[in-house]
Amino acid sequence: MQIFVTGGAGFIGSEFIRQAVAAGDSVINFDKLTYAGNLENLASVVANPLYSLVVGDVCKADQVAAAMPEACDAVVHFAAESHVDRSILSAEEFVLTNVLGTQVMLDVARHRKVGRFLHISTDEVGGDMEADEWFREEGALEPSSPYAASKTAAEHFVRAAARTFGLDTIVTRTSNNYGPFQFPEKLLPLAISNALEDRPIPVYGDGLQIRDWVHVADNCEALRLALAKGRAGETYHIGGGDPMTNLDVLHMLLRIVGKPESLLTRVTDRLGHDRRYAVHFGKTTHELGWSPETTFEAGLTATIDWYKANAEWVSRCKSGDYRKYYETMYAGRETV
Numbered sequence: 001m002q003i004f005v006t007g008g009a010g011f012i013g014s015e016f017i018r019q020a021v022a023a024g025d026s027v028i029n030f031d032k033l034t035y036a037g038n039l040e041n042l043a044s045v046v047a048n049p050l051y052s053l054v055v056g057d058v059c060k061a062d063q064v065a066a067a068m069p070e071a072c073d074a075v076v077h078f079a080a081e082s083h084v085d086r087s088i089l090s091a092e093e094f095v096l097t098n099v100l101g102t103q104v105m106l107d108v109a110r111h112r113k114v115g116r117f118l119h120i121s122t123d124e125v126g127g128d129m130e131a132d133e134w135f136r137e138e139g140a141l142e143p144s145s146p147y148a149a150s151k152t153a154a155e156h157f158v159r160a161a162a163r164t165f166g167l168d169t170i171v172t173r174t175s176n177n178y179g180p181f182q183f184p185e186k187l188l189p190l191a192i193s194n195a196l197e198d199r200p201i202p203v204y205g206d207g208l209q210i211r212d213w214v215h216v217a218d219n220c221e222a223l224r225l226a227l228a229k230g231r232a233g234e235t236y237h238i239g240g241g242d243p244m245t246n247l248d249v250l251h252m253l254l255r256i257v258g259k260p261e262s263l264l265t266r267v268t269d270r271l272g273h274d275r276r277y278a279v280h281f282g283k284t285t286h287e288l289g290w291s292p293e294t295t296f297e298a299g300l301t302a303t304i305d306w307y308k309a310n311a312e313w314v315s316r317c318k319s320g321d322y323r324k325y326y327e328t329m330y331a332g333r334e335t336v
Ligand code: NAD
Pocket: 006, 007, 008, 009, 010, 011, 012, 013, 030, 031, 032, 033, 034, 035, 036, 037, 038, 056, 057, 058, 059, 077, 078, 079, 080, 081, 082, 083, 097, 101, 120, 121, 122, 123, 151, 173, 174, 175, 176, 177, 178, 183
């Protein structure tokens, strides 16, 4: 397959590219390289002829059109502003990249006669779930944060492109991903790196918010199955199947790392903080034959081992030095 990936220098997109290239697919990675784009994540494929990078902005139709080949097999659209806390501070970039950027991608994909458009969405579009409620594909979209609102709007444009123009689209909604190469602003990489450095771990509010965690490698397996076997126009949920409170997650993390619970530090709660996410993925299991392989404890242990072994990757993220990698490794390889 020839796949046009957006946002492939981020956490999930880079795992998807590593898997796709290993499977023999050719991949063009179209990425703006915002603070979240880290080309070190793709060091293992940079010299592979199946992989290429184009630096560009999904909001700019001319840049996307110049980079996207005619009739490529698929677009996999990861590019987004992805951090809820940042969207609360300022939502503008979220509207631009997540909404306008998605519409631009849909337009160019249609004109380029792309085979299939896989849009990467989130369980956050469903908003809070009640104690015994599970978010199903046909459930109401009730976003709480500006981030979730922008992802919800993007989904509506995907649906409109399918209905109005007959574009072959699939939407996947994934729960919280974790694993290697996640930028240390999200809960798990932040907590792991702080724990390893004996620094306080911020717990928002009472810490009893519930999240469902899926390993990024399992998520990307599901995405590749959705691309290959999903039905056009459908939405597929992807989750870990074991929602837990943030405090339970952090207690497990500290036990594995061997650090005291006194590192947990209560801080002011996030505004509008959703209490519970719980994504139901029975349709994905039934239609695509997928279910998560990694148990949370095994995946968390492996992730902690990765962060221990890659302390320099984390410190380069924190210092901003990861941006220098682009100049040294990619000089002359990319088009802009
Ligand atoms: P990330 O923040 O790690 O990476 C985002 C990538 O998009 C970066 O490489 C960045 O440079 C690129 N990008 C941002 N703006 C761009 C623009 N205007 N043009 C081109 N590229 C741009 O994100 P992630 O955690 O890998 O998430 C990927 C996708 O999965 C997002 O759509 C996100 O909403 C969705 N998602 C993430 C999670 C999660 O737990 N991380 C869960 C569910 C859904």
